[in-house]
Amino acid sequence: MTPKKRQKYEAIIQKSLELFASKGFYNTTIPDIANSLKMSVGNMYNYFKSKDILAKEIIQYISVYLGQKIKEINEEDISTKEKTTKIIKMYFETASIKPEMIDYFLRIYLSNREVFVDSCQGMICVNEFVTEIMIYFEEGVKCGELRDQDFFSAFGLFMGYLGGMVFLKGENILPKELDEYVEDISNNIYKALSV
Amino acid sequence: MIKLIEKIEGEATLDFNFKDEKIEFVDIKFNSTRGVENILKGKNALDALVINPRVCGICGHAHLIATVKALESCYKDIKISKKAEIIRELTLNFELIHNHFKWFYLTLFPLFGFKQEVLKASYASQLMGKAIATFGGQYPHTSYAVVGGVVCDVTSMDIVKIHSYIDETIKFFEKNVIDVDVEKFILCDNVDMALNSEGDLPKILKEIYEKEWLELGKSYDRFIVFGGNSYFKSGKSHKTRVSKKLPFEYVKEEKNKSSYAKNVSFKDKYYEVGPLSRAMLKKIPLIKDSHRRYGDSILSRILARVCEMAQLLNHSKALLKELDISEASYIEPQVDISKISASGVGAVEAARGSLIHKVELEEGKIKNYEIITPTQWNLAGGSRENQGISQKAMVGLKDEKIAELVFKTFDVCSVCTTH
């Protein structure tokens, strides 16, 4: 992809995320997205052959984005406790700066599985993200900080908690900003996962 | 005079004490041990399945089967399928046959002044190795028998293959060793008949007759067999008395001052173990005849070991027919071994005789392990007053070369003896 095309590609993803968040996934059509970007629908289809493909590529885009952020944290020479705080901080920051991204991840990807069933079997579309979480867990156990347990028991706890907080924030229920919860939540998660 | 005995999976020394030009006492020394029982301490129970075959390069499979039986006996309730039982018995049979071929052509032949038959030994033992490997993956040193069964599944083609290995071995045995049909040989009840052919066994027997060694190597005439199975009968016999009950608590191991081989007794008496004992308890006609005429001499001992090849080859064919491949090879134990705190014993018949493994588990870890090998029964030395089985067999001989022959008819294995 040329840099110019890449730019356009990312712009489409960004605009789609915004529209999905405001209008809902099913209420947003490809022409809607094209219109708001001042693109022809025909040109739009040069980038994404269908809405399902767009939906899938968006989830992959987010997975790569978050995966890359966690990878940077994983590669730092710090304790698992510190990594825990940093990952949570990064996640909440993303939720604050790009709420539509986390919103898509939580609401659309997880609650519209039928859209993803053919092209996103298992966790294939969020591989980058999950891989980094696995590495964070695995290294935590290996260095003796985290308790060895089934991956999904730990993953569910971690993601469920963060997702729940972002959800509460999105529903305007949280009295404080997300970043003010980072310390407590990091402590809670670390305590729950540590040996 | 001290003689170094070698080519016995390690070495031993025999210190001959003569009186009036006759051997009065032989101090048998095994000079090294690897301390396998200590290595096992603290290890996870299942690791014993990998460590124990390495007790011995020539009969390691018997150590595997004894280990798995000892571990399984720690369970209150464990299911092993008939299929797994048969497969285990088959591979153990194959190891015994393989051992006997090696002993016959590599050890016995030179003792009678014949050239060692390396290629005959390797040809036949390789066939048996292939048969074991078909089930177990490799030979030596597989750990394919695990708590709950065996790891392999078996296809009908595997059975076809194993059949061919057995048949090929029988053909080789008939052509080279006995020079008659195996079926006929098994039914033979007269030592004289076994002499009347051109095979390698008659060749040895004729030497024994010619040299007038018929009465050579007699010991206490006491026999014991612990590892009964679908073929072997467990029990002990002395003269005409036979008893079937053999509580393990009467088996006693005792440290030896001058040798790493601990001697072992049953109710404070030494017993011979091995093919001769098995044949006596199983009442094999040919061996009974030999024993009636010549007692527990080298003739009976040699004949029993060779005869056992025929019996086991034949029995294995029958066992293979019983194998129902639709059964499960492995039934997962209800309780994980890490939850088991108990003691267990496993006894099998190895090539050289009864092999006993005793284990004590604490939450799935080995707290104690005791291995009692056949060669301890036969070869570990006793005192002058109460001599061991092979010591007794050498008393009264004039020539230490003949004494070595007698000693080696027990099929010596140094690594097993001291482990």
Added chain:
Amino acid sequence: MKKLKVLWLSALSCNGNTHAFFNYPNLEYFLDNFEFIYHPVIDSEYSLEDIVCKDIECDILLVEGGISDDFLRANTPILDIIKKYAKKVKKIVSVGTCASFGGIFKGGAYNDVTGLFFDEEKKIDRLEEFRDKAINVSGCPVHPDILVNTLFSIKQELKLKLDNLLRPKEYFAYSIHNGCTRNEYFEYKVDNHKFGELEGCMFYEHGCQAPFTHGSCNKILWNEVNSKTRAGLPCMGCTEPSFPRENLFSTKKNMGIPQELPLGVNKRTYLTLAGITKAFTIERLQKKLIDD
């Protein structure tokens, strides 16, 4: 044709290598090319006492078993016998894992058991001056083909490429996983292996070390017919300096992720590929291979 003279010494061992060697299919051909001046089973011109006392010509020294200062053969320290012949031979071959790295009898009756040139993966100086003659053919036991072909390559004066543990690369550059009949279950991450079945891969649950163990067990089969992993037994890693590890029938995992990964594959690569393959269900690998 001149036969090479070979001395086979057993140190602290079970003699399993001796008997594995006996499974070499073409023993006659071997014996046409080599002559044992001493062997633990095969009759030789010299006795062990001759080997110790006399000055006997020798081309290759084979040692099986671990080494200890206190271990004697024929009343002589094994190290003295080894040194005596190490000086005169062309090559010293450590046969099996005990002689190569110390092996299974470490921590038993002798407290200083090592291989000839290594204590596990650490170089040691017991026989340092002879290191340039050393070849390790590890394995518990050694694979007969590997041993015999190594000896032939010495006879033919081929230049063998050795790995950093002095093992011939032609055999030890491979992983045991290469050629395993259960490979598809590994590649597609079908992780429900049960003992007693033709199907499934022992890597996930049952401690199979094949993907990270060097050797050729599935390339040149055992007894010409099979291998442990094909039969359904996990690879125990017996060619490696770490043999035997602990808890051999179960896979060490951290949060469900195997601690040891295939040779040369980094964790990120492994997890990414695993994540992708795990996403798919391959029906053929979910059912019995040979069904009704």
